[in-house]
Amino acid sequence: MEKDQHTHIVKYKTYVYVLIALLFMTFVSVIVTEIDLGPYTVTMALLLASIKSLLVLLIFMHLKFDKKFYGIMVASVFLLLACVIVITFMDYLYR
Amino acid sequence: MSETVNQHTEVSYLEYKGRFKGLFAWIFSTDHKRIGLLYLYSMLVLFSVAALLGLAMKIELIAPGKTIMDAQTYNSFFTLHGITMIFLIVVPGLPAVFGNFFLPIMIGAKDVAFPKLNLLSWWIYIIGAFIALSAQFLGDGPPDTGWTFYAPYSFRTGTNMLPAVTGAFVLGFSSIATGINFIVTVHRMRAPGMTWMKMPLFPWALYGTSWIQVLATPIVGVTLLMIVLERTMQIGFFDPALGGDPILYQHLFWIYSHPAVYIMILPAMGVISEIIPTFARKTIFGYKAIVVSTLAIAFVGYFVWGHHMFTSGMSGTALYTFSILTFFVAIPSAIKIFNWVATLHKASIDIQTPFLWALSFLFVFMVGGLSGMVLGALSTNVHLHDTAFVVAHFHFIVFGGTGYAFFGAIHYWYPKMFGRMYDKSWANIGLAIFFTGFNILYLPMFYLGMTGMPRRYYDYVDEFHGPNIVSSLGALLMISGLIIIITNLVRSAKHGEPAEADPWKGKTLEWTVASPPSLENFEEIPTVTKHPYGYE
Numbered sequence: 001m002e003k004d005q006h007t008h009i010v011k012y013k014t015y016v017y018v019l020i021a022l023l024f025m026t027f028v029s030v031i032v033t034e035i036d037l038g039p040y041t042v043t044m045a046l047l048l049a050s051i052k053s054l055l056v057l058l059i060f061m062h063l064k065f066d067k068k069f070y071g072i073m074v075a076s077v078f079l080l081l082a083c084v085i086v087i088t089f090m091d092y093l094y095r
Numbered sequence: 096m097s098e099t100v101n102q103h104t105e106v107s108y109l110e111y112k113g114r115f116k117g118l119f120a121w122i123f124s125t126d127h128k129r130i131g132l133l134y135l136y137s138m139l140v141l142f143s144v145a146a147l148l149g150l151a152m153k154i155e156l157i158a159p160g161k162t163i164m165d166a167q168t169y170n171s172f173f174t175l176h177g178i179t180m181i182f183l184i185v186v187p188g189l190p191a192v193f194g195n196f197f198l199p200i201m202i203g204a205k206d207v208a209f210p211k212l213n214l215l216s217w218w219i220y221i222i223g224a225f226i227a228l229s230a231q232f233l234g235d236g237p238p239d240t241g242w243t244f245y246a247p248y249s250f251r252t253g254t255n256m257l258p259a260v261t262g263a264f265v266l267g268f269s270s271i272a273t274g275i276n277f278i279v280t281v282h283r284m285r286a287p288g289m290t291w292m293k294m295p296l297f298p299w300a301l302y303g304t305s306w307i308q309v310l311a312t313p314i315v316g317v318t319l320l321m322i323v324l325e326r327t328m329q330i331g332f333f334d335p336a337l338g339g340d341p342i343l344y345q346h347l348f349w350i351y352s353h354p355a356v357y358i359m360i361l362p363a364m365g366v367i368s369e370i371i372p373t374f375a376r377k378t379i380f381g382y383k384a385i386v387v388s389t390l391a392i393a394f395v396g397y398f399v400w401g402h403h404m405f406t407s408g409m410s411g412t413a414l415y416t417f418s419i420l421t422f423f424v425a426i427p428s429a430i431k432i433f434n435w436v437a438t439l440h441k442a443s444i445d446i447q448t449p450f451l452w453a454l455s456f457l458f459v460f461m462v463g464g465l466s467g468m469v470l471g472a473l474s475t476n477v478h479l480h481d482t483a484f485v486v487a488h489f490h491f492i493v494f495g496g497t498g499y500a501f502f503g504a505i506h507y508w509y510p511k512m513f514g515r516m517y518d519k520s521w522a523n524i525g526l527a528i529f530f531t532g533f534n535i536l537y538l539p540m541f542y543l544g545m546t547g548m549p550r551r552y553y554d555y556v557d558e559f560h561g562p563n564i565v566s567s568l569g570a571l572l573m574i575s576g577l578i579i580i581i582t583n584l585v586r587s588a589k590h591g592e593p594a595e596a597d598p599w600k601g602k603t604l605e606w607t608v609a610s611p612p613s614l615e616n617f618e619e620i621p622t623v624t625k626h627p628y629g630y631e
Contacts, residue, residue: 077310080397087398087416088346094410 008065018059025052039093046085050078105613107514125210126614131196132512133217138184138192139581141224145179146577148172153536153570156563159555169553170239171254175231177242182263183224185497186355189362190273190308191220193504194301196512198277200605201295203286203623205615208279212272219269227262230255241551243352244319246333246344250326257326260319267316270358274308277301286604288623292386295603295627296379299386300365303393307354307361311397315351318344342407349400357396359493361389363500364431367453370507371435372628373601374450375442379628381434388427395424405476414473421471428464432457447599448522452503455530459499463491466541481551484544487537495533502526505584510594514611517587525583529576535569603627 029048037044058064063071108128115123121133152172155162164172195213199206207213231237234255240248244263249256281302285294321332322344331337333344372379379385401409401417409417435457444450466488469475479485510516539562544550548559555563597606604623608616 080310080394084350084397087401087413088350090416091342091346091401091409091413094412095408 107611111614134191148176153567157567171237204284216269216272223266230258246341264319267312274305277305296368297365303389304361311354318347353400359497363497366500366504370453377442380437388430391427406480449507456499459495482544483540483548487540515591516594521583525579532573539566
């Protein structure tokens with residue numbers, strides 16, 4: 001188990017940049033609700049949320065510096081949830 | 096399977112004296128075996144209550160009109176029966192009891208990866224159970240929505256909904272924690288030499304189940320939280336009057352609750368995959384096909400939730416997409432059935448109680464599965480939706496699948512868990528009565544549903560009287576069988592004959608340790624060199 005453990009120190013500055021990016025996208029996701037995007041409202045909201053969670057996973061949770069295997073596992077889960085969301089909204093699109 | 100033979104010189108986990116004494120030695124124990132038994136005892140109590148509620152409902156239905164309870168009480172009874180059976184027994188059941196007890200032993204580990212998290216899972220389970228059941232006794236009367244909490248009724252009913260929904264929400268954390276624990280245990284703690292393709296099928300089933308628990312449970316957690324917010328703050332997620340969509344609730348609920356059916360059934364299939372080769376004295380047929388079908392069921396099971404909503408008002412495109420996907424999930428399930436039957440072909444079968452449970456499972460599960468195909472087809476579903484047919488199908492799958500596998504598992508692993516053997520004659524008599532009662536109870540409900548009797552009604556028209564009498568008498572017979580089975584098991588824990596380490600001549604690792612096992616299972620971690628079912 002020991003051999004798998006390694007530390008990666010992320011620069012303080014990077015965390016600040018990510019924080020700013022997260023705050024910016026939160027601001028955008030609020031602003032975007034004012035625009036009528038029709039059926040794409042949900043797509044936009046989910047896209048912004050996905051980018052935000054990706055930043056948290058990659059930088060704050062160190063997925064970027066971890067083994068590729070964990071990346072593949074997380075990507076599979078994202079893909080699964082994406083399929084679930086697409087199938088759900090297919091109902092709304094065609095109703 | 097292993098070349099290491101344990102000498103069984105250590106004190107058993109039942110006799111081990113730790114930091115605490117008496118009850119505290121159990122409720123604060125981080126030993127996976129004791130935690131498994133804590134779940135077993137908790138579920139035994141809850142199951143007895145929920146089964147009696149079911150019996151009371153069947154007595155109510157023995158004649159048209161009011162028999163022993165009014166409509167509102169009946170509504171509360173089927174709600175409590177459903178919540179208890181689903182959230183407290185069937186979903187956690189096999190992983191929490193037998194997964195906890197046997198996963199580490201079957202993969203050659205001393206415990207699960209996170210023992211303290213494991214104990215926390217049980218505590219969360221108990222807290223969730225208390226919160227959910229408190230709904231029956233507090234506030235404005237017991238909930239009457241059914242276990243599905245469908246919107247918009249669930250936030251409009253005047254009954255005591257919040258504790259029931261909150262309880263189900265809390266129980267989700269227990270499920271997620273157990274799932275994470277099992278995934279890490281399987282990845283990190285397999286004995287030397289136990290490659291993925293040398294892992295027994297019950298751990299494989301638990302592994303597939305754990306992924307569903309981790310990925311699907313948060314969705315229902317958030318959905319239940321949305322119900323709480325809708326009721327308390329009138330936000331407008333699901334209430335059409337506030338701009339919400341009640342069908343969205345059904346989507347979110349079934350995105351979890353259909354995969355939850357696979358949380359219930361995959362471990363059951365794992366149990367059957369253990370019992371059949373042991374009593375057939377034969378290597379399981381198509382080991383890899385069973386592994387792949389386990390993962391395929393776990394995966395495809397995510398995309399079929401819409402078949403619960405064929406009459407909800409979904410779009411036509413969604414309807415036929417879900418119907419096609421539903422038929423896909425039958426393929427891996429059928430692969431398993433064919434593999435089990437092929438294992439029995441030309442086998443030297445030793446007919447013992449666990450094997451009889453496995454055979455009964457095959458029969459009732461196939462009836463349940465094939466009736467599921469009837470419900471998966473759009474044309475027939477519209478006719479049968481919300482009728483007694485659905486109740487019969489559901490009980491054949493969930494009680495007939497998970498329930499039979501649970502009883503099969505306890506009769507299979509009982510000598511290992513308690514170090515004593517139950518009375519085999521009484522066990523077989525109990526099974527015969529239970530099986531007969533089960534079929535008399537649920538088969539007429541297929542007929543009742545096809546002729547139009549709706550479910551969740553305490554009353555019916557006179558035309559349905561005859562089959563309802565038969566069904567209610569079946570319930571009485573089934574409960575009599577259950578009493579015999581449970582009494583025999585409880586009594587034998589103290590008075591049964593001492594059991595050998597390997598009474599069934601099984602080949603997996605749990606049969607290489609003492610009965611009951613020592614605190615750390617193995618004095619020396621075994622090295623695995625052979626296939627788990629090497630009978631030939």
